[in-house]
Amino acid sequence: MGRRELITRTSAAAVSGAAVLGAAEGTRAAAADRRGASGGRPRSRPNILLIYTDDLGYGDFSCYGSTGIRTPRIDRLAREGVRFTDAYAGAVVCTPSRAALLTGRVGPRAGLPRVLFPEDENGLSDDERIIPEYLKSAGYATTCIGKWHLGAKPEHNPTRHGFDHFFGALYSNDMTPFELWRDEEVVESVVDQSTLTRRYTEEAVAAMDRSGDQPFFIYVAESMPHIPLHVEPRFEGASDAGLYGDVIQSLDHYVGVLLDALRERGLEEDTLVILTSDNGPWFEGSSGGLRGRKIYTYEGGLRVPCIARWPGVTPAGKVSELPVSVLDLLPTFCAYAGITPDPGVTLDGCDIRSVLEGADTAEHTPIYYFDDLGRTLDAVRDGRWKLHVRRHIENPDDPDRDQRELPELYDLERDPTESYNVSESHPAVVRRLRRLIEEFESDVKAELAKAG
Amino acid sequence: MGRRELITRTSAAAVSGAAVLGAAEGTRAAAADRRGASGGRPRSRPNILLIYTDDLGYGDFSCYGSTGIRTPRIDRLAREGVRFTDAYAGAVVCTPSRAALLTGRVGPRAGLPRVLFPEDENGLSDDERIIPEYLKSAGYATTCIGKWHLGAKPEHNPTRHGFDHFFGALYSNDMTPFELWRDEEVVESVVDQSTLTRRYTEEAVAAMDRSGDQPFFIYVAESMPHIPLHVEPRFEGASDAGLYGDVIQSLDHYVGVLLDALRERGLEEDTLVILTSDNGPWFEGSSGGLRGRKIYTYEGGLRVPCIARWPGVTPAGKVSELPVSVLDLLPTFCAYAGITPDPGVTLDGCDIRSVLEGADTAEHTPIYYFDDLGRTLDAVRDGRWKLHVRRHIENPDDPDRDQRELPELYDLERDPTESYNVSESHPAVVRRLRRLIEEFESDVKAELAKAG
Incomplete structure (x- = not known):
């Protein structure tokens, strides 16, 4: 049995008793449902807050074994949700990994097999229908914050691909020019990178407020801990793991700010929070003892931390050893939003709602490891x-x-x-x-x- | 304070009360002493059995954390002696590591900065005075068994460099021609590599018997677990770690045969046994969670298991976290043999008798990591x-x-x-x-x- 078939089947069984709304019922019904107005726990159209770090190591959070770095907010998120020991990024390097995340298709299939550099002309194709496009069709307000890295021409801009708003950078923070964009305009050409994590966080909170009655999809693609490392002075020396550790503790702090913002707005129960990363650690960062690092197809290159929390839906404190992939997010988000991915499109992941909700049964889930150039x-x-x-x-x-x-x-x-x-x-x-x-x-x- | 000064000083203090024989007193006195005839524990001129594996991983023995591989004989050796957590090979690849071991000098200094291939004309220089040459001058019988890899011309042969006897191969077991030599003659051109560990062991036992009243230095340089892996049929499937694990369990068995042979001959108390390796693991093998592998200067490339046992001299069950190096063996062996290394020669290691005997004080011991080509x-x-x-x-x-x-x-x-x-x-x-x-x-x- 193939991967998609198996998990979809178990998932369908798991949710068969739940009321899943059809896409046509639109925004208001979704809003009512996600507020719990229809009674009981919301089972569909959650807000989705996707926090995605850059070059983070599998062993860099306390809840994944770090001792020199303290990540109390992320650890608490894990205690309140499902922590995956065997979660996989979509590729061993940045661009194809992000392409996989947003298109639900492996980088080579999505036309983005390798890392993009400023001199590259190509980028995300209009033929790809990505997560925010699907979710918009289900009434979501969509915001992209942080590192894009899926093309730098106007036609590649996040706002041309289903995101209502964009604030962030088109490239990795070690590429030139490193500029900050708002939607389709450069708004900052000289960037103090130590401010990025805080400002991305503030933008995400603003996006929560902006969404009003709509459910939201907020994609926070952190620039850190990709090199060059930068952190606000208040976090300097905070960890026992050098500047890299300080950067992780700063990320932990700002994850906490986002979670606090959800709670303060009464959105905690209505929001699926996913925290994961794009590939293994590069120059620094701990692979948690796994062999290899970014670029390599050994586990250290592709296996990443992943935590999912939707109170009342994801079992609190669950540790899942099932292999899952960011490729699964598109079909899963679509399923929660009550919509069906385009039938003509080959997706490489599968609906893992059942796994998020505690199932332990999906045994046969192939994970595919392309080389760093996608050849x-x-x-x-x-x-x-x-x-x-x-x-x-x-x-x-x-x-x-x-x-x-x-x-x-x-x-x-x-x-x-x-x-x-x-x-x-x-x-x-x-x-x-x-x-x-x-x-x-x-x-x-x-x-x-x-x-x- | 430099490395050599520090450890030599503490060592000198530690042994100041012991009777250390001068080199001139020769073979008979040494034999009497090592048999304990002079009363009490022998403190000098021990037999030396040096077992040296090839491309072994830091985490491949049970006593270094392996779970899929069982090494009861090696674990027992560790319980009876000192196990080093921070022992270092002489280089990140084979030839310079062996050069460092035998000359006491880093590969580039000893004229062997990189791996030798069959087409190479160079090898161990006559200007280098290696361990068996020193020990011969103190009356030792010297035997080299297994992988040489320090040159293949007649002038490089182990028998031209202080070894009375040689049985083994001039190259790594993945190089062509891979032939077995006895002294200066090829004795086998088509080699069944699955027999190597057993035959090296039998040769070592024969060397014990051949030494008579002389103290012996037997250097058993295993060809395994360097690729291609081979093992006797009786060990196939013995481990839970594939053929590589079976090879390690076979090595463990034959280490046991050597230790049994010492005991059966009443030589256990008179023999310093050292078990260590030449560099980190290559394609297979566990680095024990350390970063990097063979070829790399991260710890996984250079840190190796190391166990030393001389009953009554090395404290049983001691685990030492002091950094030590195979570069230390030449000065240490010389010191135990009561001889002084040539004063005009720069040695890169130091006399670590005090460490073998239980000292915990040598804090400043630089370990130098050359790149894989010794450049x-x-x-x-x-x-x-x-x-x-x-x-x-x-x-x-x-x-x-x-x-x-x-x-x-x-x-x-x-x-x-x-x-x-x-x-x-x-x-x-x-x-x-x-x-x-x-x-x-x-x-x-x-x-x-x-x-x-």
Whole structure:
């Protein structure tokens, strides 16, 4: 059974008794429902606050094992919601990871296989229908704050892709020019990066207030902790983990400000908060003992912290070991919003409402790991097994040298650090996972060929 | 205070009450002493059994945290001796690491900065005086078994450098030709690598018997677990960590055979056993959560398991967190043998007898990390601090990209996985460690210039 089928099925069973509103019923009904006016817990059209960090390590929050960094607000969010041990970003680097998040499709399929640089002309295609476009059709107010990195031409601007408002940067904070935009205008060319986290937070709170009776989708794509690291003076030296740790503690503080803002506005019960990240840690940051970092297809490159909280819907304090992916967010958000993704579009994730709501049953959920340039599909995880068929090339002059000892098969249950290749003793698993890779790669290639 | 001065001083204090025999007293006195005939515990001229694995990971033994691999014999050795948590190989790759071990000098200084390949003409210089040459002068019988990898021309053969006997291979087991030599003759051109660990062990036991009244130095340089992995059928599937784990369990078994052989011959009390390795894990193997692997100057590249046992001399069950290095073995072995290294030779390690005997006082012990080609000195550890000034180049086309965010300063006490750079808040430490690097690099360069 494929990934999408399985989780959708269990999810459908889990929510079959709930009243799911149709898209046509529109804004007012949604607002009434999310305020709980229809009685009982709201089960649909929640506000969605998606906080998305940049180059964060799997082990950088206290609730993911950090000792030198204290993240009390994020830890509390985890205690109040579901914390995922096996959540995956959409790619091992920034642009394809963000493309995966917003389109629900892996970067190569979505036409954004690799990191964009200021000299690049391409960006998010009009053919892609992304999360805010879907949610707008269900009456949501949509706001994009922070790092975009899906193209810098006017046609790539977030406001051309379903976001009512945009405040943030078109690139990573180590790229030039690093400017702040409001909608389609540059509003700041010399940016004091130490102010970014605070200002993104203030913009998000303003977006909550601006949404009025509409449910909102607020996407806060933090610029930190991507290099260069910057933090407000008040956080300097706050952690026991250098400037990087201070930056994480600052993020924790501002996550707290956002959560406080929800509570103060009476929106806590009506809001699904998701906190996750775009790929593994780069120069600094802890992979939490996982092998590899950003750019690599070992777990440290793709596995990220992920916490989801919707009081009364997500079981408080649940720790889920099910593999989930940011690719799942689009179908899940659509399902909660009561709308159906375009049937003609291939989505690579699945509706994980049941998992957010506490299910432990979705065992077969392939995770696909493309190389950092999106050229090749190098690894797949299905349940406890992970197969690598290619490896990141470190020596372009001697690429063969890096492709030895393949395939690698790891039993992530017994060997979470991918240290011991068990491919020889599990040939059937190798064959099955290799077929998953071949089929998925063919499927993506076929779609690209069709699109021309 | 420099590293050598400090430990030598504390060591001298620790052993000042012991009767240390002079070199001139020769073989018979040594034999009498090591048998305990002079009364009490032997304090000098022990037999030395040095077991040296290839590409082993820091986390691959149970006593270093492995759960999928069971190493009961090695664990028992650790319980009976001193287990080092912070022991360092001499380099991040094979040849310079072995050069460091045997010459007591870092690879670039010893003229072997990088891995040797079959097409290379160079090898261990006659100008280097290595451990077996020193020990021979103190009456030891010396045997080299296993992987040499310090040159393949006749003048590089172990028997030309102080070893009475040699049985093993001149190269890594992934190089061609991979042949077995006895002394200066090829004795096997088609090698069943699954037999190597057993046969090396049998050779080592034969060397014990051959030594007669002489103290012995037996250097068992295992070919495993370097790729390609091979193991006897009886160990296939023995571990829960694939073929690699089976290979480690086979090594554990044969370490046990060696220890049994010592006991059966009544040599246990007279023998210093050291078990360590040449660099971090390569394709497989666990770094035990440390960052990086073989080739990298992060801890996973250079830190290795190390256990030392000399009953009655090394405190049983001691776990030492002092940084020590294989560079320390030459001066330490010389000291135990009652001889003085050539005064004109710069040694990079120091006499660590006091540490082996339980001292906890040697705080300032710089560890130097050269890049994998021995071109540049990229990092240094001094006590709790480690400074990186350069980084392994992964993208030769864009080397600048890999040299960002330097220097990196890590507090290994708080941050053993090198995740959080604290260079900005500790500028004086950065300056001091940078000076250590500059001075050491200058010193090596000056010696090479003098040597022409």
